[in-house]
Amino acid sequence: MKNKIIIIACSCLLLFIGISGCKKITTGFLSDNLRYTANPLTVGQGVFLISTGIANDGSTPPFKITLLDVRNKATGKREEAFFKDYEVAVWKKAYNPLVDTTLALIDAKRGYEKKKPLYILESSGQLMFTQASDNVPAGEYLVDLQIENPNGTKVYKGICTINLTATKDYEYVNNPYFQALPVGSETAIPFPISENQPIDLSIGQAVNATLTIKRLAATPNQIVFKVLDKNGAVFPGKALSDRPSGNTYLKNLKTFAYKTTVTDTAILYDYAQARFPDPYWDNQSNALNCYYRIYENYIQSIDYADPLNWSPPTKMQYLTYTTQPVKVNFRINTKLNKPGKYLYELKLRLTKKP
Template identity: 60%
Template sequence: MKKYINIFWIFLVIGTASIIACKKTPVGYLSENLRYMADTLVIFQGQTLTTNGVVLDNSTPPLKVRLLNIRNKATGQREEAFFKQFKVAIWKSAFNPLTDTTTAIIKAKRDTVLKTPLTVLESSGQFVITNATENIAPGYYLVDLEVENANGTKTYMGICTIKLNKSIDYEYTTVPYFIAVKAGTETGIRFTFDDQWINSETGQGTTVDLKIRRVADFPNQVVLKILDKNGAVFPGKALENRPNGNAFFNNLRTFAYKTTVTDTAILYDYFASTRFPDPYWDDKTNGILCYYRMYDKYIASIDTADTKRWFPPVQTPYGTYTKEAVSANIRFSTKINKPGKYIYELKLKVTKK
């Protein structure tokens, strides 16, 4: 008998749950739990960004979203700078780095307008962030919204926290490294850890160290210097384009409007109109990755990680490979967020001939 009673209660619970689950959300419902996917939205001064919209939590569209306030989280006070207009540079027409290769063409496509650092799209609640954020002090800020639909209007205090970070002059976006290639072939000789980070904050990879310094506000130029492991400087011509079938892979030459090769470096002049390389390249094949080759005529030996004692960054011992002549296939990628002149020192774990 007890067995049948238990079964009865089980079916009763399941049936009740099914009824609750099938209950429709009423038309005009406006949830108390509207939110953003990123509870803390991290952005950088001067960044341009459009975020995802507000998560509806079954609220009935259409919604009307209005920005009420942005408050300093530490003081609770309204941050007036978010509501002021500042001069910002915009594109009047789309930038095409394949054809927009002169200063005159760029100037014709650019304009300066007044914009606030942040606006909210009424229909979606998306944040539209402009580079006017460079005028706001780094810190944490709370966003207050008012949302309306057929049900009525509700206020959402602190619905999202914005963490505004200090602008970053440049970024390492992938580990810099080279892979040994048998001279005269496309056959790679792989060694353990040859494409791994040692320190991602300083651009130190297992086989390549890429040191970046911003040295001046002008000209807008990257000076790429190539060094061997002992600090000896290679001529600029030693760093050549890397073959890709009947063509070549992208490198900084692809993204710059002018390239100059000297005895000690390669100079890349770029436009200060956007990030360098331009975001145009982000969704193209290989993105902003830069590929180069140094042929064996410049290389006496290469270093390899000692796998038995390899515990970076505490221990990073190397062995030396001289078994056969090799070239080096080099790869790195970076972003320059603040215009100016930069020195890139690309130090390879090789010895110069």
């Protein structure tokens, strides 16, 4: 009798296990509180960026995440520019500024494709911004998503705010300046007020040099570099020499460009992409500093700040130095954040020989 009871009990246990094993188990859940940790998410127009993914608040993957809408935060209306295709340059292979030094080598790696300004990575929810976002007006936008997992589907309106900011076409990394050196010497002439003292870095103005930058067109990728004296006379391109340093020369824009053309009024630098110079150079010797020299056969006189009458920006008086013939070394340092054709005009406090 005792054995029968044990057998019956075991049979019931096996039956229970069998029934339980056939029962469908619900996989996890889909939280109402999915979110982005970076919210608002700030990105510059035309800047390629991939955000972090969705913080899933314990929800069960896998996810299927769909971009439903992007709305102007102020008006609540759909921003159609996010859903249009634009032609952008893309790299089919990684660009190497040390290797890709001709247009042929660059074009072998580069192509053009139609891209939308914003995509969403379906499984992670990462927001991917492309260079096509340069076509979207700057402003704040709300992102609406649909998220599906094995437990269901939900809509998340305004799950992230995008702060799309206007990207500066260019930046002054530091102020331009020049130093005067006697003929036959590599030691600068000391003046009471430092030549590289900035007056207004936001407009590229220092004690004896002002660099004006203007974006002329979206194409081609080229810098037209002109150097003028204080009266507006333009130096020929050949007057802008490399600056010697021992047995070699310091970097200038030619170092970063794939093509350099010298004209009667300028030097033209063709470059592959923005950012220019390529970020590779940020951590190299002298970083993005560009050094040049103008020899004494082009220079009639130089100016220097009058220390007794010097109170920039409202009061800036100069004295003229004609004690001896001089050559000058000058330096600029800039970044281009958007591709296109730019005019660089560097005005130096000196006079060009007629």
